[in-house]
Amino acid sequence: MSISIQDVEHVAKLARLELRQEEKETFTGQLNAILKYMDKLNELDTSNVQPTSHVLPLVNVMREDEPHESLPIEKVMLNAPDEEDGQFRVPAVIE
Amino acid sequence: MSLFDLKLQDIHNRLTNKELSVSDLVDASLARIQAVDDKVGAFLRVDEEGARAAARRLDDKLASGEERGLLFGLPAGIKDNIVTEGLITTCASKLLANYVPIYDATVMKKLKAAESVTIGKLNMDEFAMGGSNENSAFQLTRNPWNTEHVPGGSSGGSAAAVAAGEVYFALGSDTGGSIRQPAAYCGVVGLKPTYGLVSRYGLVAFASSLDQIGPLTKNVEDAAYVLQSIAGYDRFDSTSANVDIPDYVSALTGDVKGLKIGVPKEYMGEGIDPAVKEAVLNALKTFESLGATWEEISMPHTEYAIAAYYIIASSEASSNLARFDGIRYGVRSPNAGNLLEVFEKSRSEGFGPEVKRRIMLGTYALSSGYYDAYYLKAQKVRTLVKQDFDRAFEQYDVIIGPTAPTPAFRIGSKIHDPLTMYLNDICTIPVNLAGVPAISVPCGQADGLPIGLQIIGKAFDESTVLRVAHAFEQSTEYHKLRPSL
Numbered sequence: 001m002s003i004s005i006q007d008v009e010h011v012a013k014l015a016r017l018e019l020r021q022e023e024k025e026t027f028t029g030q031l032n033a034i035l036k037y038m039d040k041l042n043e044l045d046t047s048n049v050q051p052t053s054h055v056l057p058l059v060n061v062m063r064e065d066e067p068h069e070s071l072p073i074e075k076v077m078l079n080a081p082d083e084e085d086g087q088f089r090v091p092a093v094i095e
Numbered sequence: 096m097s098l099f100d101l102k103l104q105d106i107h108n109r110l111t112n113k114e115l116s117v118s119d120l121v122d123a124s125l126a127r128i129q130a131v132d133d134k135v136g137a138f139l140r141v142d143e144e145g146a147r148a149a150a151r152r153l154d155d156k157l158a159s160g161e162e163r164g165l166l167f168g169l170p171a172g173i174k175d176n177i178v179t180e181g182l183i184t185t186c187a188s189k190l191l192a193n194y195v196p197i198y199d200a201t202v203m204k205k206l207k208a209a210e211s212v213t214i215g216k217l218n219m220d221e222f223a224m225g226g227s228n229e230n231s232a233f234q235l236t237r238n239p240w241n242t243e244h245v246p247g248g249s250s251g252g253s254a255a256a257v258a259a260g261e262v263y264f265a266l267g268s269d270t271g272g273s274i275r276q277p278a279a280y281c282g283v284v285g286l287k288p289t290y291g292l293v294s295r296y297g298l299v300a301f302a303s304s305l306d307q308i309g310p311l312t313k314n315v316e317d318a319a320y321v322l323q324s325i326a327g328y329d330r331f332d333s334t335s336a337n338v339d340i341p342d343y344v345s346a347l348t349g350d351v352k353g354l355k356i357g358v359p360k361e362y363m364g365e366g367i368d369p370a371v372k373e374a375v376l377n378a379l380k381t382f383e384s385l386g387a388t389w390e391e392i393s394m395p396h397t398e399y400a401i402a403a404y405y406i407i408a409s410s411e412a413s414s415n416l417a418r419f420d421g422i423r424y425g426v427r428s429p430n431a432g433n434l435l436e437v438f439e440k441s442r443s444e445g446f447g448p449e450v451k452r453r454i455m456l457g458t459y460a461l462s463s464g465y466y467d468a469y470y471l472k473a474q475k476v477r478t479l480v481k482q483d484f485d486r487a488f489e490q491y492d493v494i495i496g497p498t499a500p501t502p503a504f505r506i507g508s509k510i511h512d513p514l515t516m517y518l519n520d521i522c523t524i525p526v527n528l529a530g531v532p533a534i535s536v537p538c539g540q541a542d543g544l545p546i547g548l549q550i551i552g553k554a555f556d557e558s559t560v561l562r563v564a565h566a567f568e569q570s571t572e573y574h575k576l577r578p579s580l
Contacts (some may be wrong), residue, residue, distance in 0.1 A: 011458050017454065017455070019205030040402050041403060051478060057480065058333075061334075062334045078195060081426070085469040088423055
């Protein structure tokens with residue numbers, strides 16, 4: 001499979017990245033080279049192989065629903081780029 | 096001689112006999128950083144005030160004669176993707192340049208309980224993506240053995256700081272070799288524990304199914320002490336393993352008689368530098384002389400591991416790094432008008448090229464129409480890679496090979512070719528896919544640059560990995576070599 005500059009633009013939009021024209025061109029070339037290498041995986045027949053999402057034999061890790069202390073709002077807001085009355089402030093979503 | 100050439104037990108005894116104070120240890124660390132870090136560039140941030148205050152507290156405790164923690168007074172450097180309460184944690188990214196964590200990672204809580212002293216935060220490839228530290232947004236870290244060469248990565252600052260004698264030990268993280276490869280390049284010991292043994296809570300996530308925190312030290316015994324201090328179940332990490340933690344230090348018996356070693360031919364083939372191959376073969380002779388036996392084996396899916404890894408790790412990264420949106424923490428672009436621009440501009444101005452490349456690769460692999468072809472396929476190949484290890488461990492106690500195909504390469508020599516950089520991880524990546532533990536120990540040098548021997552063990556069998564590494568170390572002198580800076 002080969003990807004075009006339009007594919008790169010589409011994926012950048014999905015990833016919320018704004019790429020400059022030269023970045024788009026560089027990534028198109030580099031991603032094609034990387035994906036061509038990934039095609040190597042098709043040499044293997046995996047039709048009867050189960051996927052591994054992670055290696056531990058853990059399924060549905062449950063815990064008791066006990067209340068614990070949460071982080072105080074003032075501390076959480078310490079790193080907020082913009083804040084008002086203990087809430088994250090963002091530009092208007094609906095214009 | 097540096098204070099840090101003393102063994103942990105010697106330091107402990109000197110503290111007991113009042114021949115040494117914790118403040119002396121911290122002063123020695125700060126003085127060494129002052130003297131050499133201009134050349135090495137390991138530290139992003141030195142917390143002199145915090146370290147001195149901690150030293151005073153520990154010295155007061157010393158005077159009281161109370162029982163001391165396992166790592167009492169030892170100066171430690173922490174990779175900058177492990178959150179430290181009140182101490183800026185950047186992941187070497189512009190996006191987190193101002194991020195002050197409001198809590199400690201579980202490993203930091205454990206180090207505090209073990210009473211080591213945090214000296215500062217160490218450079219890395221941005222968000223742990225890279226193998227050379229050239230992807231740090233802030234500075235280059237240089238190999239203490241030859242400052243024209245990379246220290247490796249992504250825990251390059253951690254390996255360089257230990258090799259340069261700036262700290263007694265360091266913590267790093269390993270997703271595809273990021274502890275072991277820089278340890279090999281800098282001539283120190285680096286241990287990647289079994290996935291799930293050490294809590295990931297407070298480790299800024301790169302690829303959650305692969306990431307694992309571990310120690311970088313000057314010798315195997317220290318690695319055992321640090322692992323002892325940081326291992327264990329944590330309810331804050333949903334993939335934390337609830338297993339009994341053995342006494343790792345008492346496992347270091349020096350005895351490897353009857354040990355069965357498998358040496359994968361795929362780790363010793365094309366692309367492996369002749370000097371590295373020779374060093375590994377010499378190490379195998381050392382093991383023979385100690386009463387162990389080795390055989391060549393085949394791990395047939397090794398050649399597919401890199402492709403599977405870069406799809407899985409990049410996919411997980413594209414999902415994990417979605418949280419950096421300029422809203423709750425990190426740097427928000429001043430150039431953003433509407434909300435979409437807050438996301439796009441903050442991310443585009445904040446992330447460096449390698450991070451963008453992997454987010455792009457992962458987003459593509461997970462996008463509609465490509466999921467089965469890339470992500471699912473890679474997860475199935477991961478199963479085959481893991482089965483290679485399961486089969487090998489039915490017959491062998493450990494698997495041994497090189498940590499990296501070559502010694503440390505020159506700064507600037509690979510940075511423009513991402514695929515070549517990725518292929519350099521051939522010996523370390525399969526271990527992360529299988530989730531098993533592995534250590535890198537110094538086993539030789541070529542042109543003044545260290546070579547690392549990789550010892551891989553069964554899941555949760557760190558005791559054997561450490562015992563084998565220790566037996567090798569004690570029969571050789573490589574761990575005693577120090578760079579001249």
